[in-house]
Amino acid sequence: MHHTLHAGRWAAMLIALFTSLSFAQGSAPAESAKPIAMTFTERVQICASCHGADGNSQTNNIPSIAGQPRIFIENVLVLIREGLRSNEVMQAVTKGMSDQDIVALAKHFSALPMQSTPGEPDTALQQRGRLLASKLRCASCHEANFKGRAQMPRLAAQREEVLLTKLIAFRDKPKPGTDTIMNATLHGVKDDELKALAHFLAHVR
Ligand code: HEC
Numbered sequence: 001m002h003h004t005l006h007a008g009r010w011a012a013m014l015i016a017l018f019t020s021l022s023f024a025q026g027s028a029p030a031e032s033a034k035p036i037a038m039t040f041t042e043r044v045q046i047c048a049s050c051h052g053a054d055g056n057s058q059t060n061n062i063p064s065i066a067g068q069p070r071i072f073i074e075n076v077l078v079l080i081r082e083g084l085r086s087n088e089v090m091q092a093v094t095k096g097m098s099d100q101d102i103v104a105l106a107k108h109f110s111a112l113p114m115q116s117t118p119g120e121p122d123t124a125l126q127q128r129g130r131l132l133a134s135k136l137r138c139a140s141c142h143e144a145n146f147k148g149r150a151q152m153p154r155l156a157a158q159r160e161e162v163l164l165t166k167l168i169a170f171r172d173k174p175k176p177g178t179d180t181i182m183n184a185t186l187h188g189v190k191d192d193e194l195k196a197l198a199h200f201l202a203h204v205r
């Protein structure tokens with residue numbers, strides 16, 4: 001009995017999620033996509049379905065969020081919820097979230113340890129990235145060991161393709177709602193230099 005109820009609840013949540021997703025993509029508007037009440041555990045499970053069970057993503061182009069500074073996670077969720085930062089998928093997820101939900105989720109994921117990137121780095125590329133990061137003073141904001149602080153995200157051990165995509169976007173076409181400081185920092189940095197930076201940062205332990 002309990003299980004049936006539970007499964008029914010999950011189905012309802014997924015339907016709500018996908019209704020708002022297709023809504024965001026511009027198909028026929030749903031009646032009214034009312035946010036449905038969810039428990040904290042249910043919210044965490046939804047995040048985990050994309051960002052990984054322990055906040056360490058196993059999926060291309062989805063960032064790991066474990067060990068990110070609490071304030072960084074809060075900022076991202078608020079900006080997306082308010083429509084100030086575009087992100088179709090996350091927009092649907094943050095819809096109807098209260099500030100308390102956001103604070104609790106940020107606390108939860110910031111407390112989980114970020115896992116090291118598996119595999120050995122290319123040492124030449126890694127060394128090039130290390131020198132560039134030092135020359136460009138990336139750690140002056142992202143902190144020693146690139147562990148992040150306050151609104152500055154942790155870069156250490158983030159997925160390499162996520163880092164590279166973000167670096168290219170910050171340099172070429174910063175999204176509305178992202179901090180302009182990164183655009184200024186990356187002005188004139190070449191593609192192969194961004195690759196070296198991403199490789200180096202992904203392998204920081
Ligand atoms: C359907 C998949 C999906 C779900 C569910 C989801 N996210 Fe995301 N999330 C993404 C993707 C994709 C990005 C990267 C988008 C971008 O930066 O353009 C992202 C980005 C983020 C970021 C920014 C990370 C960074 O390093 O820039 C945070 C923080 C985040 N999500 C937290 C959450 C939380 C908390 C939840 C649950 C309430 C959640 N996400 C649910 C797909 C998802």
Ligand code: HEC
Nearest residue numbers: 136137138141151152153163166177178179181182185197
């Ligand atoms: C003056 C402070 C500052 C400096 C210097 C700086 N950053 Fe950042 N960086 C930030 C802030 C703030 C953000 C968050 C931007 C946002 O999400 O709006 C950020 C975001 C990022 C992100 C996105 C991470 C994520 O998970 O979303 C990457 C990658 C990054 N920085 C790499 C670098 C690299 C590489 C350097 C050196 C070339 C650098 N940063 C120098 C402040 C700085």
